[in-house]
Amino acid sequence: xxxxxxxxxxRERIAGYWRLLKARHGFFDRLGFKRTESGRLKxxxxxxxxxxxxxxxxxxxxxxxxxxxxxxxxxxxxxxxLRKELTMGADAIHQHFPVWxxxxxxxxxxxxxxxxxxxxxxxxxxDPIKLAPLCNAYAFPATRDSxxxxxxxxxxxxxxxxxxxxxxxxxxxxxxxxxxxxxxLAYHFGCNPVYLLGGDKPSAKTTAxxxxxxxALANDVFVRDGRKVYNIGxxxxxxxxxxVHFGDLFK
Numbered sequence: 001x002x003x004x005x006x007x008x009x010x011r012e013r014i015a016g017y018w019r020l021l022k023a024r025h026g027f028f029d030r031l032g033f034k035r036t037e038s039g040r041l042k043x044x045x046x047x048x049x050x051x052x053x054x055x056x057x058x059x060x061x062x063x064x065x066x067x068x069x070x071x072x073x074x075x076x077x078x079x080x081x082l083r084k085e086l087t088m089g090a091d092a093i094h095q096h097f098p099v100w101x102x103x104x105x106x107x108x109x110x111x112x113x114x115x116x117x118x119x120x121x122x123x124x125x126x127d128p129i130k131l132a133p134l135c136n137a138y139a140f141p142a143t144r145d146s147x148x149x150x151x152x153x154x155x156x157x158x159x160x161x162x163x164x165x166x167x168x169x170x171x172x173x174x175x176x177x178x179x180x181x182x183x184x185l186a187y188h189f190g191c192n193p194v195y196l197l198g199g200d201k202p203s204a205k206t207t208a209x210x211x212x213x214x215x216a217l218a219n220d221v222f223v224r225d226g227r228k229v230y231n232i233g234x235x236x237x238x239x240x241x242x243x244v245h246f247g248d249l250f251k
Contacts, residue, residue, distance in 0.1 A: 003017070003138055004016060004116065004139070005112060005116060008116050016138035016139065017138060019139075019141060020135075020138040022137075022142065023049075027048050027148065028050055028051075029045060029047050029051050030048060031045065031046070032044075050149075052147060053147060053169035053188075056169075056188065056189060057169070058190035060086055061189070061190030063190075064085070064086065064191065064193050065085075065088065065189070065191035066082055066087045067087075067179060067197065068089040068104065068197050069177075069198045070198065078247075079096075081246075086105055087104040088105065089108070090108035090111075090178035090179070091109065091114040092114060094107060094125050097127075103128045105129065106131060107128040107130050107131070108178050108182055109130060109136060109140075110136075110174070110181055112135075115139045116139050123140065129147060130147070131146075131148075131185070132148055132149075133149060133150075133151040134150055134151070149168065149169075150171055151171070151174045152172070152173050152174070154174055160175070162176075163175055163214070164184060166187060167188065168184050168187075175214050176214040179196065180214050184218075187227075192222075193230055194227070194229045195230050195244070195249070196232060197246075198232070211237045215237055215238065215240045219240055228242070229241045231243045231244070232245070232246050
């Protein structure tokens with residue numbers, strides 16, 4: 001099975017496959033060596049990525065969260081107001097960090113083409129926690145601020161039924177766009193409310209109707225749990241969420 005795109009350099013593929021194997025090995029808890037406070041190596045229980053994600057459940061319960069969607073940066077919001085907020089962004093969002101003077105708290109490396117394109121940048125970005133589907137682990141070396149998650153296989157066919165995971169540690173549904181994956185993490189964290197900044201565009205592998213159905217399901221899941229997702233400045237397909245004005249949140 002092909003794990004990279006045809007443009008991924010052949011000279012990097014052996015190292016990439018090794019990184020993928022290491023990430024798979026580290027997904028579940030295992031017996032291994034870990035460094036103690038004194039700096040010594042000690043044999044013992046080493047938590048895997050899945051366990052680390054599981055421990056994050058309700059970690060941010062009741063805290064509001066801001067998610068940068070596809071064109072959020074072009075909406076004219078005062079990004080400086082978000083410096084101390086819980087924020088998430090995906091793919092090329094890191095290119096704005098130097099201008100802002102801060103990074104999002106969580107950076108999703110979801111799109112395989114963009115992960116490959118930015119693979120040399122990833123290690124240089126220090127502040128955010130980096131999250132990527134396990135299948136993308138080949139593209140960059142894992143560090144202490146990296147977390148890999150398990151994604152279900154994408155559903156083929158025209159306008160498949162939408163899916164939304166309420167247990168991010170167990171499975172994440174990659175349907176529609178990276179924004180939907182970030183919403184699944186925000187739900188896992190217990191965030192309330194959640195604000196989507198800007199509009200969004202469906203990925204090349206889906207349709208606008210599929211994405212809109214996925215967002216409608218996400219909205220229903222949050223509402224059933226007594227939580228809310230709001231839309232700041234976005235149009236279709238984010239118009240399934242109740243709109244609010246950014247400025248009103250900081251009065």
